[in-house]
Amino acid sequence: MAPAAVxxxxxxxxxxxxxxxxxxxxxxxxxxxxxxxxxLTYTFTTNPRPVPDEESACAGTETICTDHMITASWxxxxxxxxxxxxxxxxxxxxxxxxxxHYATECFEGLKAYRGYDGKLRLFRPDCNARRMLxxxxxxxxxxxxxxxxxxxxxxxMAVDGPRWLPRDRKGSFLYLRPTLIGTQPQLGVQAPRQxxxxxTASFMPRMDAPxxxxxxxxxxxxxxxxxxxxxxxxxxxxxxxxxxxxxQEARKRGFxxxxxxxxxxxxxxxxxxxNFFVIWRTPASEGGRLQLVTAPLDDxxxxxxxxxxxxxxxxxxxLAEELDVVERRYTIGEVLKASREGRLIESFxxxxxxxxxxxxxxxxxxxxxxxxxxxxxxxxxxxxLKNWMRDIMYGNEQHxxxxxxxxxxx
Amino acid sequence: MAPAAVxxxxxxxxxxxxxxxxxxxxxxxxxxxxxxxxxLTYTFTTNPRPVPDEESACAGTETICTDHMITASWxxxxxxxxxxxxxxxxxxxxxxxxxxHYATECFEGLKAYRGYDGKLRLFRPDCNARRMLxxxxxxxxxxxxxxxxxxxxxxxMAVDGPRWLPRDRKGSFLYLRPTLIGTQPQLGVQAPRQxxxxxTASFMPRMDAPxxxxxxxxxxxxxxxxxxxxxxxxxxxxxxxxxxxxxQEARKRGFxxxxxxxxxxxxxxxxxxxNFFVIWRTPASEGGRLQLVTAPLDDxxxxxxxxxxxxxxxxxxxLAEELDVVERRYTIGEVLKASREGRLIESFxxxxxxxxxxxxxxxxxxxxxxxxxxxxxxxxxxxxLKNWMRDIMYGNEQHxxxxxxxxxxx
Numbered sequence: 119m120a121p122a123a124v125x126x127x128x129x130x131x132x133x134x135x136x137x138x139x140x141x142x143x144x145x146x147x148x149x150x151x152x153x154x155x156x157x158l159t160y161t162f163t164t165n166p167r168p169v170p171d172e173e174s175a176c177a178g179t180e181t182i183c184t185d186h187m188i189t190a191s192w193x194x195x196x197x198x199x200x201x202x203x204x205x206x207x208x209x210x211x212x213x214x215x216x217x218x219h220y221a222t223e224c225f226e227g228l229k230a231y232r233g234y235d236g237k238l239r240l241f242r243p244d245c246n247a248r249r250m251l252x253x254x255x256x257x258x259x260x261x262x263x264x265x266x267x268x269x270x271x272x273x274x275m276a277v278d279g280p281r282w283l284p285r286d287r288k289g290s291f292l293y294l295r296p297t298l299i300g301t302q303p304q305l306g307v308q309a310p311r312q313x314x315x316x317x318t319a320s321f322m323p324r325m326d327a328p329x330x331x332x333x334x335x336x337x338x339x340x341x342x343x344x345x346x347x348x349x350x351x352x353x354x355x356x357x358x359x360x361x362x363x364x365x366q367e368a369r370k371r372g373f374x375x376x377x378x379x380x381x382x383x384x385x386x387x388x389x390x391x392x393n394f395f396v397i398w399r400t401p402a403s404e405g406g407r408l409q410l411v412t413a414p415l416d417d418x419x420x421x422x423x424x425x426x427x428x429x430x431x432x433x434x435x436x437l438a439e440e441l442d443v444v445e446r447r448y449t450i451g452e453v454l455k456a457s458r459e460g461r462l463i464e465s466f467x468x469x470x471x472x473x474x475x476x477x478x479x480x481x482x483x484x485x486x487x488x489x490x491x492x493x494x495x496x497x498x499x500x501x502x503l504k505n506w507m508r509d510i511m512y513g514n515e516q517h518x519x520x521x522x523x524x525x526x527x528x
Numbered sequence: 529m530a531p532a533a534v535x536x537x538x539x540x541x542x543x544x545x546x547x548x549x550x551x552x553x554x555x556x557x558x559x560x561x562x563x564x565x566x567x568l569t570y571t572f573t574t575n576p577r578p579v580p581d582e583e584s585a586c587a588g589t590e591t592i593c594t595d596h597m598i599t600a601s602w603x604x605x606x607x608x609x610x611x612x613x614x615x616x617x618x619x620x621x622x623x624x625x626x627x628x629h630y631a632t633e634c635f636e637g638l639k640a641y642r643g644y645d646g647k648l649r650l651f652r653p654d655c656n657a658r659r660m661l662x663x664x665x666x667x668x669x670x671x672x673x674x675x676x677x678x679x680x681x682x683x684x685m686a687v688d689g690p691r692w693l694p695r696d697r698k699g700s701f702l703y704l705r706p707t708l709i710g711t712q713p714q715l716g717v718q719a720p721r722q723x724x725x726x727x728t729a730s731f732m733p734r735m736d737a738p739x740x741x742x743x744x745x746x747x748x749x750x751x752x753x754x755x756x757x758x759x760x761x762x763x764x765x766x767x768x769x770x771x772x773x774x775x776q777e778a779r780k781r782g783f784x785x786x787x788x789x790x791x792x793x794x795x796x797x798x799x800x801x802x803n804f805f806v807i808w809r810t811p812a813s814e815g816g817r818l819q820l821v822t823a824p825l826d827d828x829x830x831x832x833x834x835x836x837x838x839x840x841x842x843x844x845x846x847l848a849e850e851l852d853v854v855e856r857r858y859t860i861g862e863v864l865k866a867s868r869e870g871r872l873i874e875s876f877x878x879x880x881x882x883x884x885x886x887x888x889x890x891x892x893x894x895x896x897x898x899x900x901x902x903x904x905x906x907x908x909x910x911x912x913l914k915n916w917m918r919d920i921m922y923g924n925e926q927h928x929x930x931x932x933x934x935x936x937x938x
Contacts, residue, residue, distance in 0.1 A: 179721055181624045181714045209628075210618040213728050214591040218619075218709055221631035221765030222772070227715075258772035295715060299628055300769075304591045305637075305705055305730060306881070307801045309772045311589055318623050320715060342757035347750050349770045355631030356766035359710075360759045362632070362668035362719045391717045471716070 151197035153190060153262040153315075155269035160277070162186070163205040169282050172290060175321035183320040184278035184292070188270050191301070192260045194311040201270055203277060206318065212303035216310040222300030223355040224253035227470045228424070229291040230275045230283060230319065230523065233513030238279045238523040240294075241511050243268045245424040249353060250296055256352040258309035259298050267315075271296060274317050275523045282319065289512055293322035293471075325471055326504070328374060331478025331491050332467055334389055335373035336450060337364055343378040343388065344419050350387070351418040358391065365390065375467070377450070377480055380419055384450040387413050389477065392469030393426035396453055397441065397499050399461040408441040408463070410499065411448055425468040425507070428519065432506050437499065450482050457487040464497035465489050466504075474504040561607035563600060563672040563725075565679035570687070572596070573615040579692050582700060585731035593730040594688035594702065598680050601711070602670045604721040611680055613687060616728065622713035626720040632710030633765040634663035637880045638834070639701040640685045640693060640729065640933065643923030648689045648933040650704075651921050653678045655834040659763060660706055666762040668719035669708050677725075681706060684727050685933045692729065699922060703732035703881075735881055736914070738784060741888025741901050742877055744799055745783035746860060747774055753788040753798065754829050760797070761828040768801065775800065785877070787860070787890055790829055794860040797829050799887065802879030803836035806858075807851065807909050808866040809873060818851040818873070820909065821858055835878040835917070838929065842916050847909065860892050867897040874907035875899050876914075884914035 163185045175182045183206045190201035216222045226246040231239045247264035255261055271294055283292050296317045300310030337343065341364050343357070344350025350357060364376045375390030386394055395412045410433050413420050433443045456462040465477035476496030480487040495501055509515040573595045585592045593616045600611035626632045636656040641649045657674035665671055681704055693702050706727045710720030747753065751774050753767070754760025760767060774786045785800030796804055805822045820843050823830050843853045866872040875887035886906030890897040905911055919925040 179712065179714055180622075181716075183624065187623060206623070208620040208622050210620055212590075212618050213597060213616070213707070213726050214593065214705075214730070217628060217765075218633055218707060219635050219705075219765055220768035220772070221633065222769045223628055223631060225629050256773065257769045258776060293715065295624075295629075297623065297628060302589065304589055305703065305732065306591075307768050307772070307775070309776050316623050320624070322715065340757055342755060345752060345755040345758065347752035348755065354769065355627075355629055356770050358630035358717050359632045359667050359764065360766050362630070362717070363666065365717070366668060366719055 149196055151199070153198040153201070153266040155201060155266045155273065157200045158188070158270065158273055159200055159202050161202065161204040165205075166281070169284075170321070172287075172321060176323040181320045181322075183318045184282040186274060186278050188274050188317040190270075190315045192313040192315070198260075198262065203273060209314070209316070211301060214303040214305050216300030216302050216304070219305065220300070220307060221354070221356045221359075222257055222259060222310050222313075223298065224250065224257050224259060224353055225295060225297040225355070226250045226353060228271070228294050229470060229511075230279060230294060231291045231511040231513075232283045232285065232287050232289065234288050235513040236285045236288070237513050238275060238283060238525055239511060239513060239520040240271065240275070240523060241521070242424050242428065242519045243271055243521055245427065246296070247271070249422065249424075250298070253352040253354050254298050256349055257354045257356070259300060259313050267296060271317055272521075272523055274319055276526045278319055279523055280525045291322075292319045294319050322471065326473035326475045327495065328475070329494070331476045331489070331496070332375060332389070332472070333373045333479040334375055334377040334477055334481070335368035335371060336377045336384075336480065336482040337379050338367070342380065345380070346417050346419060348418075350420055351415070351422060353421060361391075371481075373481060379450055385413065385447050386450055386453065387420050389467040390472070392467035392472045392475070393420060393423040394477075395429065395466050395468060396448075396456070396462065397464040397497070398453075398456040399463060401459070401461065409444050410437070410441050411444045411446065414445040414447060417447075423469050425470060425473065428507060429468050429474065429503050432503055436506065437502070441499065450480075453480065454482065454485060454487060457489075462487065462489060464500050466496055466500045474500060474507060476500050559606055561609075563608040563611070563676040565611060565676045565683065567610045568598070568680065568683055569610055569612050571612065571614040575615075576691070579694075580731070582697075582731060586733040591730045591732075593728045594692040596684060596688050598684050598727040600680075600725045602723040602725065604670075608670075608672065613683060619724070619726070621711060624713040624715050626710030626712050626714070629715065630710070630717060631764070631766045631769075632667055632669060632720050632723075633708065634660065634667050634669060634763055635705060635707040635765070636660045636763060638681070638704050639880060639921075640689060640704060641701045641921040642693045642695065642697050642699065643921075644698050645923040646695045646698070647923050648685060648693060648935055649921060649923060649930040650681065650685070650933060651931070652834050652838065652929045653681055653931055655837065656706070657681070659832065659834075660708070663762040663764050664708050666759055667764045667766070669710060669723050677706060681727055682931075682933055684729055686936045688729055689933055690935050701732075702729045704729050732881065736883035736885045737905065738885070739904070741886045741899070741906070742785060742799070742882070743783045743889040744785055744787040744887055744891070745778040745781060746787045746794075746890065746892040747789050748777070752790065755790070756827050756829060758828075760830055761825065761832060763831060771801075783891060789860055795823065795857050796860055796863065797823050798831070799877040800882070802877035802882045802885070803830060803833040804887075805839065805876050805878060806863055806866070806872065807874040807907070808863075809871040811869065811871065819854050820847070820851050821854045821856065824855040824857060827857075833879050835880060835883065838917060839878050839884065839913050842913055846916065847912070851909070860890075863890065864892065864895060864897060867899075872897065872899060874910050876906055876910045884910060884917060886910050
């Protein structure tokens with residue numbers, strides 16, 4: 119019964135997750151069950167829905183999901199249930215469920231790409247699975263072997279990929295959302311003893327090329343997204359809800375996202391829920407070098423984005439002769455100064471939802487930074503990086519980051 | 529059909545909420561409906577459950593709720609639905625619901641007290657209703673008139689109070705949990721266009737007198753609960769889930785709660801999810817004055833607790849000749865120093881769940897602060913404040929803070 123959802127990438131799925139527990143520390147004799155994708159059961163829908171075109175699927179105020187989802191429940195004593203692929207539908211939660219009160223929740227976002235060669239690919243799903251483990255343990259949800267999560271993600275796309283992302287939709291994608299929530303129906307601030315993992319696949323609009331580029335408004339002085347000692351590096355719900363107020367305010371003023379600054383120095387951290395990059399030339403006195411700059415991971419303020427990581431790797435491998443790749447704290451003041459001095463070359467946001475999205479303007483406390491767009495698109499380095507990534511995602515370039523889904527026969 | 533759920537307190541329900549929108553700014557002609565408790569509909573359970581005794585109700589890992597709950601849904605276009613009192617049961621949420629991903633959620637906690645005079649009372653429910661509005665708008669959920677929320681809370685207790693908190697259980701309480709969640713089934717980091725308010729009533733264990741007092745462990749240096757510019761003052765889920773990891777660690781070490789410190793100075797903020805108080809004598813060089821000290825509200829790091837506020841008010845009214853009431857930033861270093869110099873008199877945590885709970889020990893980076901307990905209870909001021917509060921809650925003292933629920937005839 120099990121479909122052949124196999125990792126066919128030449129890249130071995132990482133077998134280590136630094137400093138994170140892969141299991142919950144139970145011994146072999148206990149009744150505790152680990153998450154095990156090989157046990158996945160299949161209950162297919164008897165009522166497959168019509169597959170909408172991409173535009174109409176993204177026009178409404180509800181996300182259109184595919185026919186199926188995968189779920190697995192967890193209990194602190196018995197461990198992980200047998201994962202199930204089953205018809206997509208509502209979840210039943212008690213009003214006292216932990217997730218509804220204490221934000222015991224985390225998620226991942228990745229896309230499945232229908233390649234120009236007809237194949238269906240995920241992009242570095244091992245990175246998402248490992249980060250989900252990191253997020254889960256940060257928010258006191260259970261541990262699991264991330265390879266099992268990766269296999270479940272592949273299994274969902276093996277079933278719903280062929281019909282929902284058909285071979286004639288080359289260059290299109292679906293959005294995958296693994297989510298883990300605390301379900302224990304008990305009030306009181308405590309780590310949940312029960313949880314539910316679910317994975318959905320859905321349509322999502324293309325957001326990587328807004329007309330005129332992405333326009334950013336820096337965060338208000340009295341609002342901070344994440345802080346040292348907090349959880350800005352984890353993909354937990356608690357990072358998102360509190361950010362909406364500033365985003366709404368920025369949108370009212372005609373901006374797309376908030377550029378989140380940190381501390382009295384005004385360090386640049388994230389653009390909306392994406393990582394933020396600038397390309398500038400250092401002052402002549404410092405050598406006039408071209409640099410691709412983004413915030414560092416070591417203070418744990420920002421998300422260790424898969425797109426961010428890939429952009430940095432590609433830039434180091436393929437642009438080393440043209441620019442330096444720099445991960446360091448840098449301030450909005452430095453960006454302003456570079457702009458005034460004509461040294462700010464390009465800027466973009468990078469993440470799964472926004473992919474590589476050119477930034478055309480930043481408003482900061484009365485000052486406007488304009489960043490030139492070329493023919494309505496980003497500058498040459500932004501475009502190069504974006505095209506390289508796209509080629510890997512859609513199979514124009516065979517690369518270990520593109521993991522082919524072995525699709526279930528229809 | 530509507531029961532007489534009427535505020536019979538002599539205290540007028542506050543008609544102003546500073547700087548907060550009471551409605552969503554729609555004009556009278558729009559189809560938008562405000563939350564309106566007078567429209568409440570009643571669907572009674574046909575299967576009332578046996579009411580357990582308090583001890584067995586609190587023994588398990590699930591919260592036992594009463595027979596009914598109140599729900600009202602909200603849509604950005606049509607506004608608030610007619611609120612419904614209906615049988616308690618599970619909620620149905622789409623896997624893409626905002627609350628499950630982005631922590632668009634907030635809640636309140638208050639208790640209903642069966643008085644020694646047989647009456648059923650809430651304690652300052654207007655304060656909870658107003659804070660819920662503050663939390664809701666902070667987390668980009670809808671506004672409402674807090675008086676309507678207060679009326680709905682009273683209505684639930686009017687129906688379930690007589691059977692679930694019967695007149696022969698004098699001195700007992702039920703726990704009320706109004707909750708508001710974002711339900712819009714759309715992925716993407718945005719303010720939800722749909723939401724659900726629900727109010728439950730349940731059993732909750734008594735936590736105000738743990739054997740030997742509450743033992744606190746200060747927060748790890750690399751973990752911060754809330755920060756200036758954050759949302760520590762709002763009762764949103766995002767404040768709780770991320771705190772669980774440190775709490776679990778503290779419990780493994782034999783402590784009950786975390787004393788959350790802030791900044792390199794180590795300012796004392798909250799004890800677990802409660803406000804934190806110390807009573808000390810200032811050094812002789814500073815007059816040797818007796819002070820009740822707690823963290824201030826102005827930097828928005830801590831919750832504006834109803835118990836905190838009431839303790840401060842009672843202390844100012846009734847203990848003014850004995851001690852000074854001080855709201856200011858103070859550090860763990862000052863507490864340590866007071867302890868070493870024999871000037872630390874008492875300490876307690878204050879909140880709805882823990883009521884006024886004596887603190888007997890604080891562990892801070894290798895040092896132990898011991899705070900004397902008297903006959904296993906808190907010191908004289910802790911006990912005085914607690915007893916005054918209890919007398920108001922349970923009707924031994926007639927006070928405007930005690931709001932009598934006019935119970936529905938059985």
